[in-house]
Amino acid sequence: MKLKVVFFMLLVLIALSLCWTAAYFLMHWLSWPQALLARQLAVSIAGFFIFGLIISIISRFGRRKEMEFYQSIIDAFRRIARGDFTVSLPLEGMDNGRFTDIIQSINDMAADLNKLETMRQGFISDVSHEIQSPLTSISGFARVLKEKELSAEEREHYLDIIEQESVRLSRLSENMLRLASLDSEQHPFHPAPIRLDKQLQQLILACEPLWLEKDLDMSADLSPVTIEADPDLLSQVWVNLLHNAIKFTPHGGTVEVRLEAGEDAVRVRVEDSGIGISEEDQAHIFDRFYKADKSRTRSGGGSGLGLSIIQKIVQMHQGSVTATSRLGEGTTMTVQLPWVTAASPAPVQPAAPASAKKRRASHTAAKDTL
Numbered sequence: 001m002k003l004k005v006v007f008f009m010l011l012v013l014i015a016l017s018l019c020w021t022a023a024y025f026l027m028h029w030l031s032w033p034q035a036l037l038a039r040q041l042a043v044s045i046a047g048f049f050i051f052g053l054i055i056s057i058i059s060r061f062g063r064r065k066e067m068e069f070y071q072s073i074i075d076a077f078r079r080i081a082r083g084d085f086t087v088s089l090p091l092e093g094m095d096n097g098r099f100t101d102i103i104q105s106i107n108d109m110a111a112d113l114n115k116l117e118t119m120r121q122g123f124i125s126d127v128s129h130e131i132q133s134p135l136t137s138i139s140g141f142a143r144v145l146k147e148k149e150l151s152a153e154e155r156e157h158y159l160d161i162i163e164q165e166s167v168r169l170s171r172l173s174e175n176m177l178r179l180a181s182l183d184s185e186q187h188p189f190h191p192a193p194i195r196l197d198k199q200l201q202q203l204i205l206a207c208e209p210l211w212l213e214k215d216l217d218m219s220a221d222l223s224p225v226t227i228e229a230d231p232d233l234l235s236q237v238w239v240n241l242l243h244n245a246i247k248f249t250p251h252g253g254t255v256e257v258r259l260e261a262g263e264d265a266v267r268v269r270v271e272d273s274g275i276g277i278s279e280e281d282q283a284h285i286f287d288r289f290y291k292a293d294k295s296r297t298r299s300g301g302g303s304g305l306g307l308s309i310i311q312k313i314v315q316m317h318q319g320s321v322t323a324t325s326r327l328g329e330g331t332t333m334t335v336q337l338p339w340v341t342a343a344s345p346a347p348v349q350p351a352a353p354a355s356a357k358k359r360r361a362s363h364t365a366a367k368d369t370l
Contacts, residue, residue: 015051022050069099076106085114131172134165175305178236179288182312189316194231196266197222197259203238204257210246217254225261227339233313240306241270241333248331249274265319265339271332277325285323286311310335 026046076087087110089103141158144150150158200222211218245255253273260267277285288308314321318338325331 015054022047073102073106076110080110080113083117085110085117127176131169134169134172137165138162138169172305175309179305179309179312182309182316189230189233191228191230191317193226194229194234196225196227196229196234196268199231199235200238200257200259200268203235203242207239207242207246210243211255214246214249214251214253216246216249216252218256219254220257222257222259223261225259225266227266227337229317229337233316237310237313237335238268240310241335244306245270245272245274245331245333248272253330265336268335268337269332271330273330276327276329276331277323278327282323282325286321 072089076089079087088107091100091103141162145155145158201220204218204220208218242255242257249255249272255273256269256271258267258269258271260269286307288305311321314335314337319336321333321335323331323333
């Protein structure tokens, strides 16, 4: 940068020297004025006049290029304003070194907007697809119910399907509203000291009809832990994880919940012996509306939003959630939470470790063990 400034100053001095020299010989050729001081002043003025004239002529050519450059930026902003985010201004070819950062910022802004637009269109497409599926079922079976020759059993069956699709549509709407609220960063967030092991214990027992129906072995190893967190939001995380584990574990399988207290964070693991997730799908399971097995998930009533909600809530608690899985061998979901959230007071130390374990037996035995 300094070399450019020095080079520019040298060019200006050389140009002025040439202009003054030309003015000197012009005044000498005209033999005017005769007085030395007057001639010196006339040479100086004439030199500056010649210098300004040359600069004006040169700038006319440079100004045209500069105006073309400015016009290209204006056109780019107009295209972006109209919703065309494929704008890409060239960084080479024109003497625009002073504007490289501006051009790069415009290109980056257009690329980011284009990515957001692609995500928005994909989101609208996914929402439309998810809504259209239950609506088509409801409309179709409602039309079938108009037939008079249907038996009572068939009519009952079709009514059950309509009810299931209505519940699925309601759940989809509820999850979308919840995600929108979480994304707005204005969702109520009230961290408070909670016994995490007690919360997990209560939710496991609340899911008891589900895992007893599938004859699953449900076990829990819960160390007594007190952390600062929002109990309502965290309960959604554990309910979603437990329901997924039970839902995708075949009859007679196992589901295990572990709560471990570390020095910097606590970890909750929900491990099942279910169908598992392929490596390709694991990279996308937290994407909204993504379904590893679309036909299976749809038949099970899922919308592909559960894990997105889990991830958002965990991130609100400054934590992380990961998944490890192999097809046919099961899945382990791990949630790591800090002892204290960003809005919490001083750390709360963990209680003395203990464990509770339960193997499926009966309703009373489950409550006694957990």
